[in-house]
Amino acid sequence: MTAARLAAPGIWPRTSDGRPATLVAAVAANAAEAPGRIGFREREFGVWQEWSWAHAQQEILAMAAGLEDLGLGPEEAFTVVGDNRVRMYFAMVAANMLRAFPSPVFPDVPVDEFPTYMRFGKPRIALAEDQEQVDKLLEVRARTGRPERIIYDDRRGSSTYAAGDVISLDDVIARGRARLAQQPRLASDLINRTGPDDITVLLYSSGTTGTPKGIPLRHRNIVAGVAGAEAGGHFRRHEELFAYLPTAWVGDFVFTVSAGLLLQATINVPERQETALHDLREVAPTFYLAAPRAWDNMLTRIQVGMADSTPLKRGLFNFFMPRAIAAERKRMAGGSLTLAERLVARVGEFVIYGPIKDYLGLSRAERAFTGGEAMGDDTFLFFRALGIKLKQFYGQTETCALSAAQGEDSISGHTVGPALPGVEVRIDETGEILIRAASVFDGYFDDDAATESALHEGWLRTGDAGYLEQDGSLVVLGRVSEVVRTSLGERFIPNFIENRLKFSAFVRNVAVFGAGREELTALVCIDYDAVGHWAEQRAIAYASYAELSQKEEVGLLVAGLIAQVNTTQPDALRIRRFINLHKDFDADDGEVTRTRKLRRSVIETNYAVLADALYDGSERVAFEAAITYDGGRRGTLRRELQIRKV
Incomplete structure (x- = not known):
């Protein structure tokens, strides 16, 4: 049988x-229901096995x-x-x-x-x-x-x-x-x-x-979470998924x-991580999820590719994309497109938008999501202007990652959308986001103290600060534990500012200092690929990450990015000085988690010398950073770093 x-x-x-x-x-x-339907596919030696x-x-x-x-x-x-x-x-x-x-x-x-x-x-x-x-x-x-x-x-x-x-x-x-x-x-x-x-x-x-902490999720949690996402129109049956x-x-x-x-999809697995981009094009999934940084990287690939393409392609891109972005901005504001705008969109789909989506492997991505941290308006608008219906969602491991998500009628650059069906969201008196749903876990594994702190009368204390808009859309500001004050009493969340700096393709990681200090400063880790390409276009020679990070031109580039973010901040919460670090924050060094979240206490300990130098009037500081090489071997990287004013 x-x-x-x-x-x-x-x-x-x-x-x-x-x-x-x-x-x-x-x-x-x-x-039983669809025995012959393909449930899994995996690429092996260039051939898809089913x-x-x-x-x-x-x-x-x-x-x-x-x-x-x-x-x-x-x-x-x-x-x-x-x-x-x-x-x-x-x-x-x-x-x-x-x-x-x-x-x-x-x-x-x-x-x-x-x-x-x-x-x-x-x-x-x-x-x-x-x-x-x-x-x-x-x-x-x-x-x-x-x-x-x-x-x-x-x-x-x-x-x-x-x-x-x-x-x-x-x-x-x-x-x-x-x-x-x-x-x-x-x-x-x-x-x-x-x-x-x-x-x-x-x-x-x-x-x-x-x-x-150990987070056990039970079958009923996950079944409820997926059912809520399906009821909200975010998941559908028979999707083509890409498992990367x-x-x-x-x-x-x-x-x-x-x-x-649960929804009888086809799960497509790439041959290996190095071939994922190629395999993605072959699969062309109908549902696609990526972190904001991954969407930023895709945008950088497109911009780099266009910069290196023919004059005709660059001309078409520079003509159609600004118009597409303007049209999407208009749609998000509730406006209607004119006949001329609709005509431009139709032609643009044929000559620019469609080919770019095909190049990315997202030609069939009817549902595309991002979450985990904030996304820059430029990136968000760009992909929606292409015709990819990118939306933001909000959730944590403790909620099966499914708590709130944008719908086509709730698109906004600063919210994560309303609660999913079956999910209740409220804000307590301290501004913390609380969630109650069948998808919320029962408690941490063998940790009663942490469970008691996180769960109260069926509500999960998310640890995130936020508020609800009048239409029910949730706005997430950052971690409650990260709300700090300057010595002058100004309240701020470092992660909120850091995310806005990371909206730039040139910045991979950043740590903002200022708790208990008079003003804000920052350690910046450049994105090696993006800044490297920028430098090559300007004939700026370099031999390593460390050398590139200390180039005068790169320092001015980052200073300009910080100055731009400063314009959105109150005067008392503007970054005044920064250092371009000569290495990236690394999970193997314990500075970020495996999901690229900053371990602030480790950063503050490892780079205490630099933090002090940012405030003592120094113009340069010699620093020896501990690094972990592939294979676990440890070493140090010494460099004299310039302290720059914004």
Whole structure:
């Protein structure tokens, strides 16, 4: 009997409105309702491999049976580390079949940090994508005793491992298939074990203020979140999704894996991260999510490409794009386009907008989103002017990333839109955003104190400051914990100013100082690619990031960007001096999280000498920065840095 036939209608857990109540149930429903429909695609050696829903369910069942044979059981964490791979996703759902839960780890996490992401759920079994990740897990096991069993997906380099010490995922699948053949009822049992209250995934907070906390999301949380997004028109059935986001980020697990399973989408996986841009063009997804910095990078690619193109193409771009942006601004303000404007838009779609969307791989992106931090108006307007209906959303890992989102009738540069159906939002007396919804988690893993602080009478304290506009749209200002005052009593949020500086393609990271000081100053990390191209166009020679950052012309460029942002700030909250840092803030140095959020306390400690120099009247300061190279080797980078006035 096939797995598809075992998943007959009515035998898997359902919600009150008839939806699959778990991700496991969603796979069974898809295999029963659309067994031949393609659920997953992955590019391998340039050729797209496909899995129908029936085939996917068979593979997942075999993995589950094999993992159970290895000892994976209920309420256990299952460590997963690697880039996006179809079989890695299958293994996550297979763990759910056993009422265990995957706990994905960012693939670039160094060995020293790995135990932090294996603290909860007692993970005895781990799945690694390739030899690099297996080697890390072996070193972690030598230090901590866990994981006891290591499974690898990619066979390359596997011949060096001792037999029985490390096993291949193929061997696990073979064990599982043998068990399924010997136990005819096992497949049906695996499909029905999992309930809505079981943990679906264990993710970790970003750790901006300390050790990352464990965040367990349950099936009912995720099912409710996806249902609300669908009811709001933000998700649809049968999407074409592109799985390129980090697997340890809630955005990938909810927007790609969970929404893909629950809404019977096709999940497309690139061959590797280096080919993602090429593969994106081939897929042309209907739904696309990217962080603001990724959209900024796309805009930079377009601008660089146009600067290097033919005079005709540059002329057409410079004619049509300003008109498209002006038209979009008019639409967002509630105005109607004239006949001439509509005609220009139609011609522009044929000669400029359409080709650019095709170049980006977004020709079919009917739903495009950004979130995680603020986005610059220029970037937001540019992509909407192209015809990509880009919108902003708001959420946290604790809310399954689904709390508020813009609709076509609530587009604005400064809001994140109204609450999704089924989500309540209110602002307390301190200005903190509170959220109540079925998608909100039950509490942190083994951390009662943090849970009690975060949850009160069903409301989640998000830690974000904001307010609601009259139409119900939410405005997010920044972290409540980051509200500070200057020595003169001026109240400000450094992250709010930092984000506006990062709207420029030339600025990758920035840290603003000023708490307890008379005025504001900043450390700026330039974007090496964007500033490098800018320098090459002006025949400015450089040999490294450090050298480029200290060029006089680059200093003037950044000073101009800061001056522009200063015009939007009160006089008392303008940045007066800055330093172009000779290295970027790096996750391996502990200065930013794996999702690129600033670890402010680390920055303030590591760069205390520079912060003091920004205020003591110095014009130059010699500084030795600690850096971590690929492979974990540590070193220092010494440079004399110029302190510049704005």
